[in-house]
Amino acid sequence: MKLKAIFFTSVFLAIASADILQNPDFELPPSSWKENYTSPLFPLDANSSTIPGWTFEGAVDYATVGADLSLPLKGHAILLGQDGKINQSFTAKGDRVKYLLTFTLAIVGQNCKSNASLVVSAPDSSRQFSFSGKYGKELWEVYGLQIGSWGDGDSINLVLQSQAIDGDTNSTCWPVVDNLFLSTIGTLNQDKANLLPNGGFEFGPSFLESSNEGVLVDSQPSLIESALQQWTVMGTVKYIDSKSYFVPEGKSAVELVSGISAGVQTAIQLFKESSYDLEFMLGDANDSCTGDFTVGVLAGSTGQNFTIQSDGTGSAKKFSFVFKVSEPSPTIISFQSYTTKQRDDGVFCGPVIDAVVLHSSHGHISRLNGASLIALLLVALLKMVELP
Ligand SMILES: *[C@@H]1O[C@H](CO)[C@@H](O)[C@H](O)[C@H]1NC(C)=O
Ligand SMILES: *[C@@H]1O[C@H](CO)[C@@H](O)[C@H](O)[C@H]1NC(C)=O
Ligand SMILES: *[C@@H]1O[C@H](CO)[C@@H](O)[C@H](O)[C@H]1NC(C)=O
Ligand SMILES: *[C@@H]1O[C@H](CO)[C@@H](O)[C@H](O)[C@H]1NC(C)=O
Ligand SMILES: *[C@@H]1O[C@H](CO)[C@@H](O)[C@H](O)[C@H]1NC(C)=O
Ligand SMILES: *[C@@H]1O[C@H](CO)[C@@H](O)[C@H](O)[C@H]1NC(C)=O
Ligand SMILES: *[C@@H]1O[C@H](CO)[C@@H](O)[C@H](O)[C@H]1NC(C)=O
Ligand SMILES: [Ca+2]
Ligand SMILES: [Ca+2]
Numbered sequence: 001m002k003l004k005a006i007f008f009t010s011v012f013l014a015i016a017s018a019d020i021l022q023n024p025d026f027e028l029p030p031s032s033w034k035e036n037y038t039s040p041l042f043p044l045d046a047n048s049s050t051i052p053g054w055t056f057e058g059a060v061d062y063a064t065v066g067a068d069l070s071l072p073l074k075g076h077a078i079l080l081g082q083d084g085k086i087n088q089s090f091t092a093k094g095d096r097v098k099y100l101l102t103f104t105l106a107i108v109g110q111n112c113k114s115n116a117s118l119v120v121s122a123p124d125s126s127r128q129f130s131f132s133g134k135y136g137k138e139l140w141e142v143y144g145l146q147i148g149s150w151g152d153g154d155s156i157n158l159v160l161q162s163q164a165i166d167g168d169t170n171s172t173c174w175p176v177v178d179n180l181f182l183s184t185i186g187t188l189n190q191d192k193a194n195l196l197p198n199g200g201f202e203f204g205p206s207f208l209e210s211s212n213e214g215v216l217v218d219s220q221p222s223l224i225e226s227a228l229q230q231w232t233v234m235g236t237v238k239y240i241d242s243k244s245y246f247v248p249e250g251k252s253a254v255e256l257v258s259g260i261s262a263g264v265q266t267a268i269q270l271f272k273e274s275s276y277d278l279e280f281m282l283g284d285a286n287d288s289c290t291g292d293f294t295v296g297v298l299a300g301s302t303g304q305n306f307t308i309q310s311d312g313t314g315s316a317k318k319f320s321f322v323f324k325v326s327e328p329s330p331t332i333i334s335f336q337s338y339t340t341k342q343r344d345d346g347v348f349c350g351p352v353i354d355a356v357v358l359h360s361s362h363g364h365i366s367r368l369n370g371a372s373l374i375a376l377l378l379v380a381l382l383k384m385v386e387l388p
Helices: 002-020 370-384
Strands: 041-044 055-057 060-064 076-080 085-091 097-107 117-122 125-129 140-150 155-163 175-185 215-220 232-241 252-256 263-268 275-283 291-299 302-310 316-324 331-337 352-360
Touching (some): 076 085, 097 117, 140 175, 155 175, 252 263, 302 316, 331 352
Parallel strands (some): 140 215
Antiparallel strands (some): 060 076, 076 175, 097 140, 117 125, 215 232, 263 331
């Protein structure tokens, strides 16, 4: 029963997502494109060319991945040059549904003094992304963000544009984007077995089928605007999936990759003077990240450090501690890295957190019945998807 519900949930998510954006991977070529063009970058002229599904402005090139361009997929992508901008509108479906975007960002060119950044915006939100090359072995990075939440029927304009860091555009390398994937998520409900919704990090931005690098989520201090449902993000974390990494429980977890003070935090309404039990798993992602990982865990005013020794081959340990709420609500629960780790190849990595469970240390603890949460989510999703 539970498995079946999970299966259908993911199916509906996928259907809902696939329909939202047209030509999200740019494999439908612009009208002016010539297949036998010899350079990997084909400049587009807004006066005489159109990209199916998209409107564009400024310097925009249609990029063909090949020897000179490294992207997760064979095929095509869009380079946003000076004042380059692409946009597409879609219609929001369902009320209070959050839209999460996953996309691939790359930089082409070696002799740049600085890399231009990419600004992703939608009504009420705008986020800037820079290619850093720090968090993976590839020449591209996958990012995830929440772009917003709107009322049923609202027309939403999603805009991606380049932004040069310095004035000298000749020394700037421009961003290349590909594989946009828009997914939706309904409201998560609290479960009796775990007072923390999404304590297992199962709800977050979608993973791309074409990538084995996880999804980077940049700092986001707002619980409501975070791509990681119910968790704010400090520093940069990598949202990892069990397809490509060792995940302690379920299909996803977070790896605290940006070093000291990278972390995740949530806040919850608890009863003053009551005792609670906080349980979590601390491990490594099976990504050759070795050494001692120390994570500081804070629950209200109780702080404790936990250390594991990682050999980088994928393992996790369960920890727990009891704390008493002495501060007025809400109570903050946070996990923060006290370690900065780099692999031999220079890639930044770090501890993995998963399976965070909070319950009252008195009274009964009914063991996880995830089916009820899944069922609620399914109802929310069904409302949103227009079935034929
Ligand atoms: C590319 O193909 C077009 C026809 O599709 C042809 O007219 C043109 O000469 C070709 N160019 C080269 C460089 O082969
Ligand atoms: C496109 O059209 C505008 C107005 O018609 C003109 O000012 C501009 O120079 C044209 N751009 C190109 C690249 O032809
Ligand atoms: C892009 O945005 C403009 C308004 O800024 C709008 O007129 C146009 O329809 C949008 N393009 C698409 C494909 O939604
Ligand atoms: C710019 O991008 C290149 C990849 O082409 C990367 O190696 C470099 O570290 C980036 N520079 C900065 C300042 O992030
Ligand atoms: C950029 O370089 C080209 C030649 O590579 C030159 O023609 C152009 O003037 C330069 N632009 C700027 C803004 O320096
Ligand atoms: C945890 O470790 C850090 C770094 O070693 C230290 O600054 C901090 O005081 C420790 N916190 C606790 C609660 O022991
Ligand atoms: C770690 O990854 C290797 C492949 O790189 C795989 O063979 C192994 O089973 C993984 N270990 C765990 C614990 O997932
Ligand atoms: Ca593509
Ligand atoms: Ca999990």
